Amino acid sequence: MQTIEQLRSEIDGINRELLTLLNRRAALAADIGRIKSLEGKSQSHYDPVREDQQLRELEKLNGGPFSHATVKKIFTEIFRASLDLEESNDKKQLLVSRKVKPGDTVLSIGNVRVGGEVPQVLVAGPCSIESEEQMDATAAFLSARGVKILRGGAYKPRTSPYGFQGMGVDGLVLGSSVAKSYGMQFITEVMDTRDVEIVAEHADILQVGARNMHNFALLREVGRTRKPVLIKRGLSATIEEWLYAAEYVLSEGNSHVILCERGIRTYEKWTRNTLDLSAVALAKQETHLPVIVDVTHAAGRRDLLIPLARAALAVGADGIHVEVHPNPATALSDNEQQLNFAGFEAFNAAIEPLLRRAPQEVSV
Ligand SMILES: C=C(O[C@@H]1C=C(C(=O)O)C=C[C@H]1O)C(=O)O
Known part of the structure; x- marks a missing residue:
């Protein structure tokens, strides 16, 4: 034994x-x-x-x-x-991951920096580009209040094929020239691989909209440009799918990517979408990319924009996206949710205390 x-x-x-x-x-x-x-x-x-x-x-x-x-x-x-x-x-091995690149990516877009420790950005402007007067009035108003990125859609992804589809190339020309004359950067959506070249010619930032987040051909195509790309989270996209969408762009060699949470589709009906702030915290933790929050599309109603923007900043967002129109009641799209100028003034004042300042602005 x-x-x-x-x-x-x-x-x-x-x-x-x-x-x-x-x-x-x-x-x-x-x-x-x-x-x-x-x-x-x-x-x-x-x-x-x-x-x-x-x-x-x-x-x-x-x-x-x-x-x-x-x-x-x-x-x-x-x-x-x-x-x-x-x-x-x-x-x-994911290029978007902090495991590959631990430090924050900070994009330099003209006179604007996005990400890392720099002050958060505001992206503002109308849902659709409608006329020169509308764009000029909006850019004059917003630039005077320190907004450096002007948005405006020239190609509109409308639910109905009979809804206003946008001004197309005329809108691109208008948006970029107005932005330039006020020293702003111009962001606009590109929906079709065939339009990437022309949109990249006029825009400073290309936007891939929520409805196109799964359009892998489009993601690859914008990845082949060297323009900054803002990727909105899809209507029902998981965080993983959203990050893989960004990975498509990075894998083509374009690392100038901004992630944008804009609310996801849930059973809730009192808001247009449900703002998922855990996605913002997670994207900041897992990726090195700047993350901004589109409060307009998340809420779909004006009365929630201030608390949602404040919450987004508290959670670590690098910027806020908000729609502003000189006269929302007459807007050709999304007139329920865009802010008028007085509304933006109140919005800006309410979130201002939460914004990081540039080092030279810090009082000692
Ligand atoms: C290793 C594999 O991947 C996984 C792990 C497996 C394993 O450890 O045997 C089997 C199937 C998969 O769930 C595989 O597909 O063979």
């Missing part, structure tokens, strides 16, 4: 062998994971059929004294650990 010491020493030897075997197995699983990623199956590496096949084989082979239930439990744990390893390797 062997002594306990002898038996334990045998167990120690088996532990060493098991450890070596487990790590050899883990390395093989990691290799499989890399192949799956290359094949584009990076969303989920889980393969229940393959796991089941292994469990059946092990049941046949199991001679005890462990019961099959116990063997199954142990191997299921091994499968989970392998899967975690595969997927964490995959995440590590």
Whole structure:
């Protein structure tokens, strides 16, 4: 009869062998994971059929004294650990991730900086570009209040094909020339791969709208330009899908990306969308990209814009996007939610105390 010491020493030897075997197995699983990623199956590496096949084989082979239930439990744990390893390797390689680039990305767009520790930006302007008078009045008003990025849609993604579709190229020319004359940067949406070139010619920042966040051809195309790109979160997009959308742009070599949370579709009807501030906190934590919050589309109503913007800044947003129109009642789109000038004045005053200041503005 062997002594306990002898038996334990045998167990120690088996532990060493098991450890070596487990790590050899883990390395093989990691290799499989890399192949799956290359094949584009990076969303989920889980393969229940393959796991089941292994469990059946092990049941046949199991001679005890462990019961099959116990063997199954142990191997299921091994499968989970392998899967975690595969997927964490995959995440590590994402270009948007702080694991790849720990420091904040700070974009320099003309005279504006976005991200990191610089003062938060306001992106403001009308939903649609409608006329020279409208754009000129808005830019004059906003630039006098320190807003440096002017928005305005020339191509409008309208729910109905009969709704106002935007002024197209005329709108681009108008938006960019008005912005330039007030020393502002011009941001506008691009909806179609065929328009990327012309929009990039006129805009300082390209916007990929919520409805196009899953348009991978468009994401690749804007990724091939060297223009800053603002990517709105899709209507029902998970945070992961939103970050993968940004990854499309970075993977084409364009790292000038701003993420924009604009509310997601839920069962709630009292707001147009549900502002997801945890997405902002998570995007700031997991990625190095600037994140801004579009309070207008999140709320869909004017009375919530101030508290939502204050909350967004408190959570760490690098900027706020808000729609402003000289006369919202006559606007050709979104007239329920755009602020008039007096409304913007009140909005600006309410969020101002929460904005970071440029170093030279700090009083000592
Ligand atoms: C390693 C793989 O990926 C995962 C891990 C498995 C395992 O550890 O055996 C099996 C299936 C997948 O859920 C694989 O697909 O073979």
